[in-house]
Amino acid sequence: MIHIVVNVGDVMIEVKDLTKEFKKPIRKEGVFGMFKTLFSRKYETKVAVNHINFTIHDGEIVGYIGSNGAGKSTSIKMMCGILTPTGGNVLIDGIEPNKKRKVVASKIGVVFGQKTQLWWDIPLIESFKVLKEVYLVPDEDYKERLEFLSDTLGLNEFMNQPVRTLSLGQRMRADLAASWLHNPKILFLDEPTIGLDVLVKEKIRKAIKTMNQKYHTTVILTTHDMQDVEDLCSRIIMIEKGNIIYDGPLKDIKYRFGDLRTLTIKTKEEYKIEELNTFDNRVSYQENEDSLVLQFNADKIDIKDVIDYCFHKLSASDLKISEISIEDVVKNLLEEAEKC
Structure with missing residues (x-):
């Protein structure tokens, strides 16, 4: 992490090793299972918040x-x-x-x-x-x-x-x-x-x-x-x-994911994705309706080289370049966390 x-400024919120667990009865299937649950003392514990720490x-x-x-x-x-x-505990002011x-x-x-x-x-x-x-x-x-x-x-x-x-x-x-x-x-x-x-x-x-x-x-x-x-x-x-x-x-x-860029182009040129220049696997391609989308890390490849390739080899008629959005970063981080 x-x-x-x-x-x-002054500390407004201080969270130290904050934990919250909820207990819920283990439910059994069916009508008889429902009645058994009423008299059962078996519970499962769900950890909703797990020893978190931060200061605001x-x-x-x-x-x-x-x-x-x-x-x-x-x-x-x-x-x-x-x-x-x-x-744990939390302090508000x-x-x-x-x-x-x-x-x-x-x-x-x-x-x-x-x-x-x-x-x-x-x-x-x-x-x-x-x-x-x-x-x-x-x-x-x-x-x-x-x-x-x-x-x-x-x-x-x-x-x-x-x-x-x-x-x-x-x-x-x-x-x-x-x-x-x-x-x-x-x-x-x-x-x-x-x-x-x-x-x-x-x-x-x-x-x-x-x-x-x-x-x-x-x-x-x-x-x-x-x-x-x-x-x-x-x-x-x-x-x-x-x-x-x-x-x-x-x-x-x-910056955790590098300087990721997305280049979207429109072209009338005939092409096959598998035959496009990947610049030693530093550029990926994806078709999106009437556009071709290129993704790459600008820390590892010169943007000018990618743009030149789009214009001279693919005859791009329109081009739009954008940085990775915070939404994409959050999505990537959450996907990483789910794998852990």
Whole structure:
């Protein structure tokens, strides 16, 4: 596992040897098996989070990513104090969240993509007023933050509508505002842009950046949208099968696989893939509809040589070159982890 820590400010989250195990009864097949299970004391243990360690500093925006069932949500719930660790511990601004949930609740904000903390049948502004009283937000601070959130997230157009009448995009913006109304030191965002259109995603990303820059909010972002990660995160922590497989700067992760490039060309020239120049197996070819796709490591072969070959030998009429995407890197890392 690659592990790089960048000191940004005070330690906001410290995870030490954190472990979470779940026990479930061993179920037998059939109707009689179901009744036997009711009286059985045999259990199997599933390790959801396996002795993980990391530190997150004040002001960081960290992408916490992995496949479904990797342990992301379980570890986030332990950081929020919802679940108690089986082993190890987690500190939020120096406090154990499962022991002092009320204190930690005042320091964090949480957004879960498919759940809301807003009151369904009352206007959005009334939900904000309730949260103001719950978190004891002073009048002056409430007014300043609500104005900032309204401008940044465009809330004014639906501020007086009941929450149940809001679209998904409007509700996600409202939930983000609600989670930050008490100015938490740490913001946990679980799939905040799931199912949203491009314009709403852009508004939410811009708001998160602004909160981080203006108020130094530390952000932990879990998402399957790699564009969220590339736009927002300077560092990623990748978890798979309960283990951390990468922890470091986003810009460094691509170099694990070298300077991989993809060259897509269109040509009317007749060719056979097996007869194309592989440059001593440093270039691979793949046909994709009406295009020919070349992949190679620019650290091992001169890009100019590959481009010259495309134009002069394949008579390329159109050419597009791109670097490996963070999505491809994550996919490769997860595939490596599954093989272990």
